[in-house]
Amino acid sequence: MEFGEKSAKLVDYLRFQGIGEKVLDAMLRVPRHLFVPPNVREEAYIDTPLPIGYSQTISAPHMVAIMCDLLDLRVGQSVLEVGTGSGYNAAVMAELVGSTGHVYSVERIAPLAEFAKKNLMDVGCANVTVMLEDGSGGDFPHSPYDRICVTCTAPDIPQPLIEQLKPGGLMVIPVGVAFQQLYLVKKDADGTVHKDIKGGVVFVPLIGRYGFSDG
Ligand code: SAM
Numbered sequence: 001m002e003f004g005e006k007s008a009k010l011v012d013y014l015r016f017q018g019i020g021e022k023v024l025d026a027m028l029r030v031p032r033h034l035f036v037p038p039n040v041r042e043e044a045y046i047d048t049p050l051p052i053g054y055s056q057t058i059s060a061p062h063m064v065a066i067m068c069d070l071l072d073l074r075v076g077q078s079v080l081e082v083g084t085g086s087g088y089n090a091a092v093m094a095e096l097v098g099s100t101g102h103v104y105s106v107e108r109i110a111p112l113a114e115f116a117k118k119n120l121m122d123v124g125c126a127n128v129t130v131m132l133e134d135g136s137g138g139d140f141p142h143s144p145y146d147r148i149c150v151t152c153t154a155p156d157i158p159q160p161l162i163e164q165l166k167p168g169g170l171m172v173i174p175v176g177v178a179f180q181q182l183y184l185v186k187k188d189a190d191g192t193v194h195k196d197i198k199g200g201v202v203f204v205p206l207i208g209r210y211g212f213s214d215g
Contacts, residue, residue: 003031003033003044003045006044006045007027007028007031007032007045008028009045010027010045010046010047010061011024011027011028013047014027014047014061014062014065017062017065019062019065019066019069020069022073022096023065023068023069023092023096024065025095026068026092026093026095026096027061027064027065027092029095030088030091030092030095030123031123032044032045032058032061032088033045034119034122034123035058035086035087035088035091035119036050036052036058036086037051037052037053045061047060047061047062048060049063052085052086052112052115053111053112053115054109054111054112055204056085056109056112056204057085057204058085058086058088059085059088059089059151059203063201064088064089064092066182066198067089067149067151067172067182068089068092068093068096068149070170070172070182070184070198071093071147071149071170071172072170073093073096073097073101073147074096074097074101074146075096075097075098075100075101076097076098076100076101077097077101077146077147078097078101078102078103078104078142078145078146078147079093079097079101079102079103079104079145079146079147079148079149080103080104080105080106080135080140080143080145080147080148080149080161080164081093081103081104081105081106081148081149081150081151082105082106082135082136082148082149082150082151082152082161082206083105083106083107083135083150083151083152083204083206084105084106084107084112084113084116084130085107085112085116085151086112086115086116086119087105087115087116087117087119087120087125087128087130088119089149089151090103090105090116090120090125090128090130091119091120091123091125091128093147093149094125094127094128097127098127099126099127101127102127102128102129102142103127103128103129104128104129104131104140104141104142104145105128105129105130105131106130106131106132106133106134106135106140107130107131107132107135108132108133108134108135108207108208110132113130113131113132116130117130134207134208134209134211135150135206135208136154136158136160136161136206136207136208136209136210136211137158137160137161137208137209137210138160138209139160139164140164143164144163144164144165144166144169145164145165145166145169146166146168146169146170147169147170147171148161148164148165148169148170148171148172148173148185149171149172150171150172150173150174150206151174151203152174152203152204152205152206152207152211153174153175153176153177153180153201153203153204153205153206154173154174154175154206154210154211154212155175155176155177155206155211155212156175157171157173157175157183157185157195158210158211159210160210161173161210162185162187162193165185165187166187167187167188167189167190167191168187168188168189169186169187170184170185170186170187171183171184171185171187172184172185172198173185174201174203177205179200180200180201180202180203181197181198181199181200181201182197182198182199182200182201183195183196183197183198184196184198
């Protein structure tokens with residue numbers, strides 16, 4: 001079966017899981033097989049995480065879909081992603097915010113940041129900037145953001161990330177160790193923050209100043 005056909009089957013499967021059409025269309029436009037190492041390319045359209053080296057993974061397609069759906073991404077928005085990995089999730093979000101929007105994605109492992117940059121360039125994705133640093137806190141360029149997507153699990157929701165969310169903004173972030181839960185964080189126009197749990201998840205850890213320690 002061709003990659004295009006496999007991608008269409010995966011998207012059909014995700015549609016039956018309740019994922020919205022906007023996100024499904026974006027996923028159809030991003031070739032996941034070009035974001036994984038050659039040894040796992042044939043598995044790119046199975047709904048599973050896959051190894052990308054350095055003990056890290058590209059998230060399962062349903063997880064990317066759920067996070068993008070919860071974020072309700074709109075054309076023109078600016079997005080911070082913590083955990084670039086392969087660059088795939090950034091590319092899907094970049095499709096959703098369009099050419100007038102931008103995704104700023106932070107990765108702490110240098111070879112993965114380079115892997116993601118190459119993958120994004122190969123698919124012609126021009127509205128993602130990959131940055132090499134600890135994304136758990138800090139003050140990133142172009143902050144505050146309309147949306148923040150954290151793709152690794154944190155011990156708690158880092159306060160610096162809440163501060164980098166615009167009023168009216170949304171953040172998704174997995175929290176926990178043995179039992180992880182996906183949080184949707186909403187910041188109201190007046191700055192009030194609401195935290196809703198959206199379900200159990202499994203992610204690699206957020207390592208850094210406001211994350212877990214390395215080793
Ligand atoms: N979004 C990725 C994709 O589409 O391939 C998958 C991300 S993978 C599940 C989690 C990533 O978070 C790993 O690449 C890991 O190195 C990165 N990470 C962990 N702690 C980090 C931190 N403090 N800052 C930036 N990246 C971090």
